[in-house]
Amino acid sequence: xxxxxxxxxxxxxxxxxxxxxxxxxxxxxxxxxxxxxxxxxxxxxxxxxxxxxxxxxxxxxxxxxxxxxxxxxxxxxxxxxxxxxxxxxxxxxxxxxxxxxxxxxxxxxxxxxxxxxxxxxxxxxxxxxxxxxxxxxxxxxxxxxxxxxxxxxxxxxxxxxxxxxxxxxxxxxxxxxxxxxxxxxxxxxxxxxxxxxxxxxxxxxxxxxxxxxxxxxxxxxxxxxxxxxxxxxxxxxxxxxxxxxxxxxxxxxxxxxxxxxxxxxxxxxxxxxxxxxxxxxxxxxxxxxxxxxxxxxxxxxxxxxxxxxxxxxxxxxxxxxxxxxxxxxxxxxxxxxxxxxxxxxxxxxxxxxxxxxxxxxxxxxxxxxxxxxxxxxxxxxxxxxxxxxxxxxxxxxxxxxxxxxxxxxxxxxxxxxxxxxxxxxxxxxxxxxxxxxxxxxxxxxxxxxxxxxxxxxxxxxxxxxxxxxxxxxxxxxxxxxxxxxxxxxxxxxxxxxxxxxxxxxxxxxxxxxxxxxxxxxxxxxxxxxxxxxxxxxxxxxxxxxxxxxxxxxxxxxxxxxxxxxxxxxxxxxxxxxxxxxxxxxxxxxxxxxxxxxxxxxxxxxxxxxxxxxxxxxxxxxxxxxxxxxxxxxxxxxxxxxxxxxxxxxxxxxxxxxxxxxxxxxxxxxxxxxxxxx
Numbered sequence: 001x002x003x004x005x006x007x008x009x010x011x012x013x014x015x016x017x018x019x020x021x022x023x024x025x026x027x028x029x030x031x032x033x034x035x036x037x038x039x040x041x042x043x044x045x046x047x048x049x050x051x052x053x054x055x056x057x058x059x060x061x062x063x064x065x066x067x068x069x070x071x072x073x074x075x076x077x078x079x080x081x082x083x084x085x086x087x088x089x090x091x092x093x094x095x096x097x098x099x100x101x102x103x104x105x106x107x108x109x110x111x112x113x114x115x116x117x118x119x120x121x122x123x124x125x126x127x128x129x130x131x132x133x134x135x136x137x138x139x140x141x142x143x144x145x146x147x148x149x150x151x152x153x154x155x156x157x158x159x160x161x162x163x164x165x166x167x168x169x170x171x172x173x174x175x176x177x178x179x180x181x182x183x184x185x186x187x188x189x190x191x192x193x194x195x196x197x198x199x200x201x202x203x204x205x206x207x208x209x210x211x212x213x214x215x216x217x218x219x220x221x222x223x224x225x226x227x228x229x230x231x232x233x234x235x236x237x238x239x240x241x242x243x244x245x246x247x248x249x250x251x252x253x254x255x256x257x258x259x260x261x262x263x264x265x266x267x268x269x270x271x272x273x274x275x276x277x278x279x280x281x282x283x284x285x286x287x288x289x290x291x292x293x294x295x296x297x298x299x300x301x302x303x304x305x306x307x308x309x310x311x312x313x314x315x316x317x318x319x320x321x322x323x324x325x326x327x328x329x330x331x332x333x334x335x336x337x338x339x340x341x342x343x344x345x346x347x348x349x350x351x352x353x354x355x356x357x358x359x360x361x362x363x364x365x366x367x368x369x370x371x372x373x374x375x376x377x378x379x380x381x382x383x384x385x386x387x388x389x390x391x392x393x394x395x396x397x398x399x400x401x402x403x404x405x406x407x408x409x410x411x412x413x414x415x416x417x418x419x420x421x422x423x424x425x426x427x428x429x430x431x432x433x434x435x436x437x438x439x440x441x442x443x444x445x446x447x448x449x450x451x452x453x454x455x456x457x458x459x460x461x462x463x464x465x466x467x468x469x470x471x472x473x474x475x476x477x478x479x480x481x482x483x484x485x486x487x488x489x490x491x492x493x494x495x496x497x498x499x500x501x502x503x504x505x506x507x508x509x510x511x512x513x514x515x516x517x518x519x520x521x522x523x524x525x526x527x528x529x530x531x532x533x534x535x536x537x538x539x540x541x542x543x544x545x546x547x548x549x550x551x552x553x554x555x556x557x558x559x560x561x562x563x564x565x566x567x568x569x570x571x572x573x574x575x576x577x578x579x580x581x582x583x584x585x586x587x588x589x590x591x592x593x594x595x596x597x598x599x600x601x602x603x604x605x606x607x608x609x610x611x612x613x614x615x616x617x618x619x620x621x622x623x624x625x626x627x628x629x630x631x632x633x634x635x636x637x638x639x640x641x642x643x644x645x646x647x648x649x650x651x652x653x654x655x656x657x658x659x660x661x662x663x664x665x666x667x668x669x670x671x672x673x674x675x676x677x
Contacts, residue, residue, distance in 0.1 A: 006165035007342045007350045013166030014174075016358050021178020024194055024362070028182035031190045037667055038655035039648065041189060049187035049398055058291035059641035060192055061283045065101060065295030066637050067195035068275050068367035070202065070302055070360045071148070072155025073427050076334025078303035080424060081258055082311025083326075083336040086230070086239060086247030087614070087622060088255030088604075089311065094304035095599040096262030100270040101296030102592040107271070108280035108288045109585035110446045113578060114521040116285065117528040121277045122379045125444055127523045129452040136456050137444075138379060140437040144272040145372045146412060147430045149176075149405075152368070153413030155423040156361035158333045163342070163350045168417055173410035175358075179365045180406035183373075184399045188282055191366050196641060198363040203634040205356040206306055209341065209349075210630070213309045214623060217344050220316055223620040229316035230619075237318075243611040247315055248619060250607035257490045258428075263600065264497040265431030267438045274371035285581065289588040297595070298633035305630045306337070308623060310353075314340035322346075332424035332488070365409070373401040425488040432470050432496035436462025436504030443508055448519045454511025458504045466500025 035041055056064075074097075081089030115124045122141055126134035157171035183191055213220050220226050230247045238245025241253030270276050283291050314336035317323040324330075324339035338357075341349035377398045382389050389397070416426070440455035471482065473495035478486040486492070614622065642649070658665045 006161075006163055007347055008164045008354065010165045012351065012354070013160045013164030013171070016354050017160065017166070017171060017174045018178065020355070020358055021174070021181070021362070025178070025181040025185065027197075028186040028190050028194060031193055032186050034652060034656075035190065038652040049395060056189065056192060056282045057284060057641070057644045058287040058294060059637065059644045060196060061279050061288070061291035062295035062298060063199050063637040063641050064192040064195045064279050064282075064367075065276070065292065066299045066302070066633075067199045067202075067363040068279065069097070069101060069270075069295075069299050069364075070199075071364045072152050072159070072334070072357060072361050073423055074303045075306050075357060075360055076155050076159060076337055077424055077427050078307035079311035079314065079337035079340075080331050080334050081255070082307040083314050083331060084239075085252045085255040085258065086242060086249065086315075087308065087312070087619075088242075088250045088252035088608075089258070090304045090307040090626075091250065091604055092255050092259030092262060093307060094300045094302075095604065096259045097266040097303070098296050098300040099263065099592075099596040099599055100266045101276070101292055101299065102595050104270050104276055104280075105289045105292035105296075105588035105592050106585060107277075107442060107445055108283070108292050109581060109588045111277070111280050112285040112288055113581040113585065114445065115524040115527055117530070118524070119281065119378045119528065120274055120374050121441070121445070122274075122375060123527050124524050125441075126379070126383065127527050128444060128519060128521075129455075133452060133456055134379070134383075136459060137437060137441065138375070140268075140272050140434060140441075140459060141274060141375060142372070144269055144430075144434055145274065145368055145375075145405075146408075147426060147434065148269055148273060149365070149368050149372075149409045150412040150416050151423050151426045151430075152361050152364050153409055154416055154421070154426065155334050156357060157413060157417070158423065159335065159338050159357050160354065162330075162333075162335050163338050163354050169414060172413035172417065173407075175361055176365055176369070176406040176409040179362045180369060180402050183366050183369045184402050188278065188370060191370060192279075192282070194366065195363050196638075198359040200638050201359055202302065202356055203630070203638060205352050206302065206309075206630065207634075208352060209344075210305055210309050210627060212344060212349075213313050219320065219322075219344055220313060223623065224616045226312065226316055227614075227616045227619050230312060233315050233318055244613050246613045247312065248614045249612060250604060251609075251611040251613075254490055256608060257494050259600075259604070261428050261431060261490070261493050261497050264435050264501050265428065267501065268431055268434030271438050271441050272434060273368075274375055275367035278367070278371050278374060286584075289584045293588070293591055293595075294636055298637045300599075301626065301630040301633040305626045308626055310337040310340040313344060317343050329422070332422045334423050368409070369402045369405055372405045373398050376401040376405075420484050425484065428488065428490070428493040429496075432466045432493065432500055433463060435497055435501035436460070436466060438501055439505035440508045443512065447512070448521065449512050449516035450508070450519070451512040451515050451517055454515065455508050458507035458511070461507055462500050462502070462504025465503040466496045469499035470496025 078090060078093040081093050083089075085092075111118070111121075111124075115127070118124050122134060122138055125137045153172050153175060156175050157168050160166050160171045161168045182194065186194070214223060214226065215221060220229065227248065234242075234244075234246045234248075239247060239252070239254075242255075243249040243251035280288055280292070314323070314326070317340060320343055323343040324335070326336060326339060330336075330339075338350065338353050341353040343349075345352065377394060381397050381401075382394065386393065437459040440450075440459050443450035443455060470487065470492055474482055474487045474489070474492040477489065477491060612618070655667070659667075
């Protein structure tokens with residue numbers, strides 16, 4: 001069999017896509033039944049379905065962030081960048097997409113302070129600036145979801161087809177439809193629990209690849225062998241723009257350019273993607289900052305170690321009889337990882353990569369489905385068609401929108417596949433059309449002086465500037481030729497990305513400084529405020545009684561977690577203390593800015609300018625540090641959520657035991673309400 005033929009039978013592709021999809025649907029049904037019987041949270045409640053009653057603890061939110069941020073591109077594009085640029089690629093991919101999640105912790109804190117009961121970030125835009133701004137930013141929000149969803153389906157279907165020969169059209173539709181089933185059944189909380197299982201399997205398989213490549217493989221099996229093979233590959237085919245043409249250096253011109261594109265593009269896909277706002281909304285107010293800082297740092301290890309392993313292995317094994325010959329189109333489609341996995345571990349490696357990729361695609365797809373469902377339900381249906389929609393109507397529309405967008409995702413994947421647009425092209429392109437709205441959206445949520453028309457015009461002008469700069473640069477560098485290939489070049493995409501976010505940000509900031517607004521955020525705090533609350537949270541210093549109550553609540557935080565929607569709502573109100581939330585924002589600001597400087601400037605730039613080509617010891621240290629980071633990440637998003645949820649797990653366990661020995665006695669009963677004043 002040729003190395004370029006599918007290593008797995010076609011049935012394996014259908015088995016994974018359909019079989020695992022159905023397995024998780026059944027798993028979700030079980031989780032939903034357990035949740036409804038043994039806890040006070042029912043997914044038949046629209047608030048629980050869309051935002052998990054805003055009561056999820058930081059470990060599970062962090063695990064959900066890791067899962068939602070682990071796209072097909074996380075595994076495939078990171079390995080493709082490592083294959084092209086060497087060890088700088090994994091760093092720039094990981095760091096360039098981690099800092100946005102860290103910085104988003106500031107927006108999460110401001111969300112809880114300025115709009116604690118909102119369902120979507122677009123509701124905040126509408127409450128502050130009205131219908132025109134709402135529609136303009138909805139375009140950017142839905143465009144973000146469309147591009148992210150297209151990348152998920154393109155990357156997933158390309159790899160499934162490469163590994164199994166499965167029909168690409170079938171893969172485009174079966175992947176999102178299988179996910180839609182379990183999202184409709186379970187809602188936000190059960191989706192987070194499925195995300196947790198995906199993350200657990202993901203880390204397990206990554207560790208298998210890491211230890212196989214660097215410890216046990218006959219083809220590589222050690223750091224010194226990897227170093228020798230990479231040095232030989234560089235001698236045979238030097239890397240343009242790298243120090244001495246080596247794969248073992250951070251001095252990579254193309255790596256740095258990709259890093260800038262990556263940073264800009266991913267600001268758009270975090271700040272404008274409802275999936276990340278949804279996790280902030282679902283989080284408990286007191287711990288949302290912790291969740292985002294933890295999730296961002298934990299996620300870094302996934303693309304960094306995955307691509308440092310399989311991306312570099314694909315280079316090291318170039319010319320090996322078991323290694324697929326990769327064309328530039330294959331690299332853009334993200335196939336170096338699958339080729340390396342198949343070459344090193346044969347069918348088992350291909351199967352493991354197929355499973356881990358499918359889990360990454362489905363978990364990110366589930367996040368996109370419920371995110372778009374929330375926007376279409378609350379920002380289209382409820383705002384423009386039925387402002388007085390009942391609980392049942394909102395839930396039915398939410399379910400219908402999940403199914404609708406699953407079909408749209410399949411169609412998008414199909415369209416881009418047939419016009420020849422790959423996942424890698426879309427990944428670098430997203431910042432060109434989306435980057436202009438990043439600064440306006442952040443300012444809307446966080447800055448009282450942000451000017452409405454400045455932010456709207458900044459978004460539109462930045463969008464136009466980004467597209468014009470991208471096309472003009474492409475034409476200038478390629479003699480007037482505008483094709484998918486020429487428009488996908490690094491410098492061309494860099495020009496569009498910089499123009500988009502730069503013009504959008506400058507117009508927003510300049511107009512807001514010249515014509516500042518004086519917004520007090522009271523209209524946004526009033527969004528969906530529960531009617532039984534007689535007063536809004538005070539913005540003065542808390543009273544002595546409040547302080548004592550807060551101390552008492554923190555002292556019993558772990559053992560007395562809310563076990564029903566009513567208890568969660570009461571707990572949320574207690575945690576919406578303006579003083580504590582402002583403190584959380586300050587922590588988020590300092591921590592995220594310092595970590596961003598470390599990851600984008602303090603570590604990589606000195607290494608870039610040093611032009612060092614690493615020896616065996618340097619490569620060993622680089623990989624071992626990555627392994628330690630990956631282990632810490634696994635502990636924080638696999639083991640820590642179990643520890644923090646031990647009280648809830650104990651409650652469910654006791655209920656199940658009661659049902660086994662005395663049928664019907666284990667069902668959850670709401671405790672008698674106590675005064676919480």
